[in-house]
Each structure stands twice: as C-alpha cells, then as structure tokens.
Amino acid sequence: MPLVEPGGAPSNTEAPAVSEATAAAHWAKTSSLMLLVLGIWFFASFVVHLIAPSLNSIRILGFPFGFYMAAQGSLIIFVVALFWFANRQNQVDEEFGVQED
Amino acid sequence: MSGASKEKDPFIASLGKIYAGYTGGFAAFVVIIAILEQMGVPDRILGYLFVGLTIGVYAYIGIISRTQAVTEYYVAGRRVPALYNGMATGSDWMSAASFIGMAGSLYALGYGGLAFILGWTGGYMLVAILLAPYLRKFGQYTVPDFLGARYGGNAARLIGVTILITASFVYVVAQIVGVGIITQRFLDVSFTLAVFVGLAGILVCSMLGGMRAVTWTQVAQYIVLIIAYLIPAFLMSAKVTGVPLPQVMYGFALERIAELENGFRAAGMTPPPGVTGWHSAPFIGANGQFSLPAAINWFALVFCLMVGTASLPHILMRYFTTPSVKEARQSVAWSLFFIFLLYFTAPAYAAFAKVEIYQNIIGQPIASLPDWIKNWQIVSPYGVPWINIVDVNRDGILQWNEFRIHPDVVVLATPEIAGLPYVIAGLVAAGGLAAALSTADGLLLALANALSHDVYYKMIDRNAPTARRLTVSRVLLLTVAVAAAWVAGNAGADILFLVAWAFSIAAAGLFAALVMGVWYKKTTNIAAVVGMAVGYVITFGYMLHSEWFGLHFIQLFGTSDKIVAAARQVIAINQQFTSEALRAEAQAIIANAANVKDGALAWLGNIWGSPMNTDTVVLRNRVTGRMWGIGSISAGIFGVPVSFLVIYVVSQFTTAPSQAMQDFIDDIRIPKGGVRLADKREAVE
Numbered sequence: 001m002p003l004v005e006p007g008g009a010p011s012n013t014e015a016p017a018v019s020e021a022t023a024a025a026h027w028a029k030t031s032s033l034m035l036l037v038l039g040i041w042f043f044a045s046f047v048v049h050l051i052a053p054s055l056n057s058i059r060i061l062g063f064p065f066g067f068y069m070a071a072q073g074s075l076i077i078f079v080v081a082l083f084w085f086a087n088r089q090n091q092v093d094e095e096f097g098v099q100e101d
Numbered sequence: 102m103s104g105a106s107k108e109k110d111p112f113i114a115s116l117g118k119i120y121a122g123y124t125g126g127f128a129a130f131v132v133i134i135a136i137l138e139q140m141g142v143p144d145r146i147l148g149y150l151f152v153g154l155t156i157g158v159y160a161y162i163g164i165i166s167r168t169q170a171v172t173e174y175y176v177a178g179r180r181v182p183a184l185y186n187g188m189a190t191g192s193d194w195m196s197a198a199s200f201i202g203m204a205g206s207l208y209a210l211g212y213g214g215l216a217f218i219l220g221w222t223g224g225y226m227l228v229a230i231l232l233a234p235y236l237r238k239f240g241q242y243t244v245p246d247f248l249g250a251r252y253g254g255n256a257a258r259l260i261g262v263t264i265l266i267t268a269s270f271v272y273v274v275a276q277i278v279g280v281g282i283i284t285q286r287f288l289d290v291s292f293t294l295a296v297f298v299g300l301a302g303i304l305v306c307s308m309l310g311g312m313r314a315v316t317w318t319q320v321a322q323y324i325v326l327i328i329a330y331l332i333p334a335f336l337m338s339a340k341v342t343g344v345p346l347p348q349v350m351y352g353f354a355l356e357r358i359a360e361l362e363n364g365f366r367a368a369g370m371t372p373p374p375g376v377t378g379w380h381s382a383p384f385i386g387a388n389g390q391f392s393l394p395a396a397i398n399w400f401a402l403v404f405c406l407m408v409g410t411a412s413l414p415h416i417l418m419r420y421f422t423t424p425s426v427k428e429a430r431q432s433v434a435w436s437l438f439f440i441f442l443l444y445f446t447a448p449a450y451a452a453f454a455k456v457e458i459y460q461n462i463i464g465q466p467i468a469s470l471p472d473w474i475k476n477w478q479i480v481s482p483y484g485v486p487w488i489n490i491v492d493v494n495r496d497g498i499l500q501w502n503e504f505r506i507h508p509d510v511v512v513l514a515t516p517e518i519a520g521l522p523y524v525i526a527g528l529v530a531a532g533g534l535a536a537a538l539s540t541a542d543g544l545l546l547a548l549a550n551a552l553s554h555d556v557y558y559k560m561i562d563r564n565a566p567t568a569r570r571l572t573v574s575r576v577l578l579l580t581v582a583v584a585a586a587w588v589a590g591n592a593g594a595d596i597l598f599l600v601a602w603a604f605s606i607a608a609a610g611l612f613a614a615l616v617m618g619v620w621y622k623k624t625t626n627i628a629a630v631v632g633m634a635v636g637y638v639i640t641f642g643y644m645l646h647s648e649w650f651g652l653h654f655i656q657l658f659g660t661s662d663k664i665v666a667a668a669r670q671v672i673a674i675n676q677q678f679t680s681e682a683l684r685a686e687a688q689a690i691i692a693n694a695a696n697v698k699d700g701a702l703a704w705l706g707n708i709w710g711s712p713m714n715t716d717t718v719v720l721r722n723r724v725t726g727r728m729w730g731i732g733s734i735s736a737g738i739f740g741v742p743v744s745f746l747v748i749y750v751v752s753q754f755t756t757a758p759s760q761a762m763q764d765f766i767d768d769i770r771i772p773k774g775g776v777r778l779a780d781k782r783e784a785v786e
Binding site: 040061081097100101 | 227231352403431438445770772773
C-alpha cells in the first residue's frame, strides 16, 4: 500500500480501486448509516436530558432516573451503538466489495 | 511498509501474555505494600515505593521501545491491534482531569458535573462515524498532514498547527498541575519542585521511543489507573451499602445524600461556596429552583466537550497507529469501552465520598477531626489549604459550609476519608499519576510532532534526513515540556477549567474543517483556511477577553446596570488579586454610576433578553464576562457553528476543488486500495 507512487508522474492517473457507481452506492449507504448513528448520538446526548427534571420523579434502586440517564444510561447507549456501528459499517463495506484486501 | 505490517509479529502475538504478567506483577506489588504497611513501615516510605516503582516501570518500557525508524516514532509502525490501541487511547484520554478532577467536580456540582461524564464519552461517537476511519485511510502521520493534503498546503497546515499547539499546550499544563498535586502530597516536596519531578517521569516515557514507546507505556498505565480507580470504589460501596458493586449501589447513597442535605437545611445550614445543595437535581440555581441559564450552560458544555473530543489531535493521531481502517473503527469502540469503565464509576465515587463526609465529618467538634484532614492542610497553588476548615460562626463545631475541600483532591483524599488502609491511598496516587503522565506523554508527542514534522520537515527543510528529524523532535519535546512545567508552576489554575478550554479551542478550530474535508467534497481550500481561522479567533479571543479583561468585556457588551455590578465585583475581590489600575477604574465607574451608558454592543449582548443577558461573575479571583450568560469553558458553542457556516458559504463562492482533489476524497471514503494524493509534495517519505 504505497501512499504515492515514486517518480515524477502525476499520482492521479492511477485507476480508482472500485468503479464510480459502486463508490457512489457505497457512499450513499455509508452516509445513511452515519445519519442514523448521529441521530442516536443526538438523542442520547441531548434530547433525553431535556426532560431530566421530570424523569427524576421516577426512582429505580434509589436512582432518580434523570440523573441515572446522564450518569450511566446514555453512556451504555454510546458503547453499544459504537460496537454495533463498527460491525454494521464492515458489513456495508463487504457488501460493495470495498473492504481492505 | 505494507509487507512488514502484514507478517505475524511475535511481539504482537505475545502481547496478551506480556500484559497479563504485568497486571499480575502489579497486583503482587500492591499486596506486598499492604503487608509492609501491616508490618509498620511508615506511610511516607510506602508513598515513595508506589511513585518510584510505577514511574520506573514506565521508564523501562520507554527505554526498551526506543527507536530510530520514522514510522515507529510517529505511528508505532501501524501495527497496534484495535483492543490495545483502545486501551492506550483510554489512558491517553483519561487525564488528571478525569481521574483526579472529575469525581471532585461531581462531588461539588452534583448533576451539573454530569456534563463532563456525558461530554467526554459521547464525543467518541463523532470520532468513529465522522473521522477516525477516514483519517486512518489517509494514512500519514499527523492531523495537520491531513489538513495540508486536503486543503492545498502550507496555509492550512500552519493554521492547523497553530490550533493544535494552543489546545495541546493548555491541556498539557493542566496535566502537569495534576502531577504536581500528587507528587507534592506523596513525596512531601514543594509544588514547584513537584512539577519538575513529575516532568522527568513524563519525559523518560516519550523522549526515546516516540509513539511506539508512548503506546506501550499507555497500555501499562491504563491497567494501573483502572485498577486504582475501581478498587477504592468497590471498597467504599461495600463499606457504605454492604454490597461491593458501586455502579449499581450508589443509588442508595444518592438517597442518603438527599436526606442529609434536607437535614442540614432544616438545621439552618448552607452549603460551602461552589457546592450544590441538591446533589441529584438538574439545572438549578443557587436557590434550588429551575434556572434556564444553568440548563443552557449544561448543554453547551456537553456539546463543546463532545465536539472537542473529536478534534483533539493527540486522540485522533492514535487512530493512525492501527493496522487497518476496519481496526480503526473497532478501536474507537474499544476506546470508549475502556473509558466507560472509569466514567460510569466516577459518579459513584463522588456520591460515596459525599455520604462519608456528610455523615461522619459535618457536625463534629473541629478540635477532634480525624488525622487525614491535617495531611491535606498543605497549601495549594491557589493560596488556601486543599482542605480548608473555616469556623465561620466560631462555635467549634464543623458546619456544612465550613468544610471546604478543593475538588481536585476529593479522589486523592477519599481513601483516607473513608478510613481505608494507606495502601489504597498510595494506589490511588499511583493511578492518578499514571493518568496524568499518560495524557501528558500523548500531548507532548502531538506538540513535538507538529513542530518537527509539520513545521520543520514539511515547511522548512524538505530534505532533512531521518536522524535529524527525530533529533529535532526530541529537542522540541524537551523544550515544550519545560515551558509547560514553568507555566504550570507559576500560573496554577483549576485542572478541569484548563482542560475544558483546550476542548473548546480544538473544537472551534479544527472540527468543521476536518469533518467537511471528508463529508463535503465541494469544500475549498480558502473556505477551510478562513473557517478554521474564524472559529479559532472567535473562541480563543472570547476566552482571553472575557477571562482577563472582564470589566472591559462588560463595558462593550453589557447594559449599564451590569457594568456597575461588575465594577462592584472588582472592588469586592481580595486586593492581592487585582491591579491598582483596575480598582481605580472600577471606583470611577461606581462613583459615576448614574451616568454609565450601555456598552456599544449591548444590543448583541442582550439579543435574547432575560435571563440570557450578558453579565459577569467572579471566578478564579477575577471578574469574568459571560456572553449571553454562557461561561467561557463552553466558548466553543460560538466558534463551532460559525466555523461550519463560514466554510460552507465561502465554498460556494470560490473555485471548486480540482478533479484530482475529488479523486483523493473518493479514495479516503473507501477502505480498499491506495490514496491518490492531489499534490504529491504532501506525501510523507
């Protein structure tokens, strides 16, 4: 995997690794996955905490629920979502044959 | 390069064994110290053993990993497996602020402090989905490398380096303050000397082996810091609730805190300055009622910390070290997992410490307080003891507001507060040291690489031989470290505050340009350069102006009553912290209060109306301005959107990127194949 071919020729005369259509389809699917995960991120980071004062009236094992979400709940969502994302993106790459050799 | 990295490497294959043996060795060491303590060896000797032995191990790893190869020095040979890179990123990430400062802030702020917990984890989502895999595919050495290649050379590279240096330098100063606090307490030396002792520990890890040494040291440091953080939390949980599962059981501690707080209030007591009186209540003001500015500041801080996470070069460059794009993505998930282990324990730590203090210390006669309080009577760089007992009403009994503990020592003092054996206190100190050293290493390396690789090699001397480039890097590393230690020793500031500044600076300067470089093909060179500059100037300028020129700031953006209020705040500050000229100016304003006019930009400062008016508060012995009531640690909230907007708008009016550049972006977007650089001069090696 040389970063750039040695010598003086312009490096962009190389052929792309995959066809333009495949690349575009792959990018479309990658983008929608990105938007989905970004949505999960936005929900767990901001939306759920907007109602923290009302969630706090629910108590589980002594935890006010609004406090719990900011201290643990959202964090668990982040971790699970990231492992899922890494997996899903690999599937997308393989589906279009653009995974690493 | 590709051939070597694909082969089965005996070192990589035996990593599991090496670190399992290391973990066992560390556990045995802790047990031996515990036995020595039982045999009556003095605490001071145990402290020396903990600090000395752990630093010795890191130095050993640093020395055996020394290297003269450029790929090893800058990106650890690109063969760090996802799991280990996750661990290394975890300790690179978790700094003195996370280990020492965070639980302390949670102790003081309650729900308000959870902004740090959320902000410093959620940002990894942005790293994984928006940046890390693409930067890995790009496959060079530094973040400014990417900016240079994507945005046509030295202008973008230079401004990237400027932002990197500002953010990383502020950040590294905070780490050195953290090292200084621990060394001061456990080696019993002055704060300024402590800072330089800590510095020696940092340098032995990173000087010789660059990224390779830092990576393998950071994995070792992660293991120490996570053990050191979890064990006291488990012990405290067992002590307070009878069940050693702090993350599940601290709900009951929260209930107990609420009862104790209500009891204190019923007895007519108030919380000490800076500590909330309602631990679990979100978005409240000093009176316990809902406060819109509190909510806005909370969300703004979460936003800035998350975006900052995804912009800090010392974190992003860790993902340059994985063998593949796929592993880069997995590595981000592992990083977050290892960080999560500490972060979901921190609120438990804070809650148990609070129960212990409220239950066993408040209400006791001051004359008969336990010994550990005396240990923390040493004076902090802020001019007051770390734990400050002030008998306000002179009744000899410790009231709620008379026990003032600096947030930065809550974690370090908790084992003693809870009456755990000294070995645990030593363990926590070793963990805190590991956290501060590992982050300082990563930051210093990022700084030195930016100066040696991006400035010296790429911009000054393209033909510099490898040996000279690495020598330049090491000399710069030393210079930057000494400068940072000097600043830390002379201008101590709260760790969390400094760190949050670094996040906002990086976020406003770099995030938009990095994200749009990958996700928006039409982003032009000029747009990115202007966008980075504008975001950086707005955010950093706002910080400097509002923090050090608060009175001038409010005279520009505030209404007349806020200007007079600020002048009164200046006069109320202890005179040793304000200048003669400033006090005279404030006196003049107060004397002429009836004729004070609104500031020239008061319309902008009050555009949202009450309660989001621009005002000032006294923090860190300074009158500091708050635009729209938003504190300067969330200053990125102004810079980030402006930076995006500027890049988008300018891109519409400037010449579109060349076909070669578009090909380059296409290559970055897929894991397969090589990268066709638009400008070959941007290639490394």
